[in-house]
Amino acid sequence: MPLKLLVAVNPASGGTDKTESIEQIRAFCQAHETELTILMLTGTADGKHIEERVAQTKPDRLVAMGGDGTIKLVAEVALRHNLPLGILPTGSANGLARELGLPTDLTEALAVATGSLEQPIDVIEVNGELCLHLSDIGLNAQLIKYYQQNNWRGMLGYARGVVRVLLRKRVLHVTICTPEKEISRSAEMIALANARMYGTGAVLNPDGDMADGQFEVVLLRQFSWIEFMKMFWRFRPFDPQKTEIIEAQSVQISTRRKAYFQVDGEYRGRITQVDARIRPGALRVLLAHPLGESGS
Known part of the structure; x- marks a missing residue:
């Protein structure tokens, strides 16, 4: 029987x-x-339309053609139907595809999406929402809000956003609860990291693994340009006094005041509470190489 693909573009x-x-x-x-x-x-009720087409065509695989937002949308349907997910990265940054070691060349990406190497990866459930990649509270979420609000584009827009955020940054006072411990911290950003890097290539979580059954809570306790530049120089260890990383399978984070919040690059407003848990091996993904062997 021929392989049946449903490609959402x-x-x-x-x-x-x-x-x-x-x-x-x-x-x-x-x-x-x-x-x-x-x-x-079309940008209108896309999830519903994908669900309807799955019911009509009964595909063997779902394939997302787009950026990280499109991949997340299609992944949500794939999870509900336990279908493997193929990825044809055509976004601006393609952070998730880079993390998974997937090719950006369309023919090569199609070969992977129709190939035989399938691997389950972890996802995080954050406030009831699927997170494939990275969510955070504070500086980066504020940057994403400005970036989307002002319709900025490219690295120049990113740089403008960074300057604006740094001029307006504020310290967050947070309580972090895991099943093992409760700690209080002051930080400028708190990330929930299922992966290692942002779409810009900035490595926030150097030892991240999308198939290890856990995620990392990364606390940027004090911003410094040296620590920021280390994110672009892989294998440069962070200063533990400024950047703290906590391994977790579930976490509850409370902030004293409302803080900017984003999930997988989409601004979600200002919050005072985040509940997150890992869903180990929940999503089946087609890969070019087993995770850890992609050279990424």
């Missing part, structure tokens, strides 16, 4: 026209005797 991802790419997908699937259904996303 975000036509706006990466700011490029997808017409040629879709024709390339059709040609690839025809050459490899793969049954193909393409669903163009």
Whole structure:
């Protein structure tokens, strides 16, 4: 029986026209005797439309073509139906694809999405929402709010956002509870990291592993340019007085005052409470190499 793919395409991802790419997908699937259904996303009720098309076509695999937001949207449906997830990264940053060691070349990515190497990865459930990559409270979430609010683009927009955030940053007073302990800290940012790095390439969680059954709570206790630059120089250890990393399978974080909050690059407003737990091996993903062997 031919492999049946349902490919959900975000036509706006990466700011490029997808017409040629879709024709390339059709040609690839025809050459490899793969049954193909393409669903163009519109930004309105996309999750519902993916669910309806899954019910209609009964695919063997779901494939997301877009950036991290598109991947997350399709992954939510894949989780509910226990379907393997393929990824064709066409976003601006492609942070998750980079983390998983996936190719950005479309033909190579299609070969992976129709290949045989499938691996379960962990996901985090954060305030009832799926998190594949990184969520955080404080500085970065504030940066994402400004970035999206002002429709900034590229590294220049990112740099403008960094300057604005640093001028307005404030210390958060938080209580962090895990099943093992409760601690109080002052910090400028707290991240829940299922992965190692942001889409910019900044490594926040050097020892992160998306298949180890846990996540890390990373506390940026005191911002310094030296610590910030270390995020771009892999293997440079953080100063434990300024950056603290706590391994966890579940955590509850409380803040005294409302703080900026984001999940997988999407600003979620200001919160005073975050509840998170790991879901080990919950998502089946098609990979080019087993995790830990991708060279990423």
